[in-house]
Amino acid sequence: xxxxxxxxxxxxxxxxxxxxxxxxxxxxxxxxxxxxxxxxxxxxxxxxxxxxxxxxxxxxxxxxxxxxxxxxxxxxxxxxxxxxxxxxxxxxxxxxxxxxxxxxxxxxxxxxxxxxxxxxxxxxxxxxxxxxxxxxxxxxxxxxxxxxxxxxxxxxxxxx
Amino acid sequence: xxxxxxxxxxxxxxxxxxxxxxxxxxxxxxxxxxxxxxxxxxxxxxxxxxxxxxxxxxxxxxxxxxxxxxxxxxxxxxxxxxxxxxxxxxxxxxxxxxxxxx
Numbered sequence: 001x002x003x004x005x006x007x008x009x010x011x012x013x014x015x016x017x018x019x020x021x022x023x024x025x026x027x028x029x030x031x032x033x034x035x036x037x038x039x040x041x042x043x044x045x046x047x048x049x050x051x052x053x054x055x056x057x058x059x060x061x062x063x064x065x066x067x068x069x070x071x072x073x074x075x076x077x078x079x080x081x082x083x084x085x086x087x088x089x090x091x092x093x094x095x096x097x098x099x100x101x102x103x104x105x106x107x108x109x110x111x112x113x114x115x116x117x118x119x120x121x122x123x124x125x126x127x128x129x130x131x132x133x134x135x136x137x138x139x140x141x142x143x144x145x146x147x148x149x150x151x152x153x154x155x156x157x158x159x160x
Numbered sequence: 161x162x163x164x165x166x167x168x169x170x171x172x173x174x175x176x177x178x179x180x181x182x183x184x185x186x187x188x189x190x191x192x193x194x195x196x197x198x199x200x201x202x203x204x205x206x207x208x209x210x211x212x213x214x215x216x217x218x219x220x221x222x223x224x225x226x227x228x229x230x231x232x233x234x235x236x237x238x239x240x241x242x243x244x245x246x247x248x249x250x251x252x253x254x255x256x257x258x259x260x261x262x
Contacts, residue, residue, distance in 0.1 A: 002162040003162050003163050006162055006163050006167075007163075007167075010167075010171045013171070013175065014171070014174055014175070014178070017175060017178045017179075017199055018178060020182075020195065020199075021178055021179075021181065021182035021185070021186075021192070021195075021196065021199075026189065026191055026192065029192065029195065030195075033195060033198070033199075037202070040202060040206065043171075043206070044206075044209050046162055047162070047168070047209050047210055047212075047213040048213050049209045049212065049213065049221050049224070051221065051225075052205070052209055052221050052224045052225065052228075055225065055228055056205075056228075059228050059232060060198075060202070060228070060231075063232065064198065064231065064232060064235050067235060067236070067239060068191060068194070068195065068235075068239070071191065071239045071242060071243060072191060074243070075242075075243065075246050075252070077189070077191065077252060086185050086186065086187070086188060090185055090187075091181075091185055093184070094180070094181045094184035094185045095181055097180065097181075097184065098177035098178070098180045098181040098184075099177065101173075101176070101177050101180060102173050102174060102176075102177040105169070105170075105173035105176070105177075106170060106173055109166045109169040109170050109173060110166055110170075121216070122212065122213075122216060122217070122218045122221065126218045127218040127221055127222070129218075130218040130219060130222055131218075131222050131225070134219075134222075135219075135222050135226075138222075138226060142226055142229045142230065145229070145230065145233050146229060146232070146233050148233075149232075149233035149234075149236050149237050150236070152237050152240065153236050153237055153240040156237075156240040156241060156243070156244045157240050157243065157244070
């Protein structure tokens with residue numbers, strides 16, 4: 001039952017992403033992408049990562065996509081006539097390149113992995129202990145990076 | 161593990177290729193280009209979480225969280241740049257932003 005749910009959600013994710021990248025209207029593209037991220041969050045939940053699923057909804061679908069929407073509305077880019085859809089000729093070469101990368105990853109991926117499954121359940125306690133014990137220094141670095149991003153955004157957005 | 165790891169990697173590969181195509185195609189709108197980068201980073205996160213689920217180690221989930229924090233920093237800076245460039249040039253076409261001097 002869970003496997004069926006995974007395949008349904010995978011199809012929803014792919015359709016949402018395809019609609020997002022071919023959509024002429026930026027606001028509609030963001031809404032399709034939010035749909036795709038919601039089903040991806042559900043896939044994360046099925047893969048025994050409930051915390052990542054929650055953060056996917058809160059940070060990606062909640063914060064990042066709303067930030068995109070905010071910038072689109074602030075700069076008044078919502079009109080599709082302003083930034084038109086690229087022509088058919090512009091889609092050919094990127095599609096070929098993407099198809100080559102897709103086929104090469106698939107060729108590696110369909111080869112059978114010999115490593116056996118380990119049936120350990122990852123609890124949130126395990127996740128937190130690993131996060132703050134083993135990767136404590138990474139938390140410090142990532143918090144400094146967020147601070148630098150705030151300083152950079154303030155510098156770029158200041159009035160001159 | 162509810163599905164084989166190959167299927168998860170296949171889904172991630174499809175998402176990654178779609179994000180790559182989006183980044184390459186949408187040169188007329190820098191916001192859609194950033195959305196393509198978001199899709200690619202999500203595909204990377206899916207591979208991390210799938211590996212973490214297969215081997216029963218929480219490290220993959222930790223790195224998915226790191227990718228998320230990195231993405232929010234990247235998006236805030238990139239959108240600040242978009243606002244800045246739009247204020248200067250009044251366009252979001254990437255081809256217009258050829259020169260780095262101010």
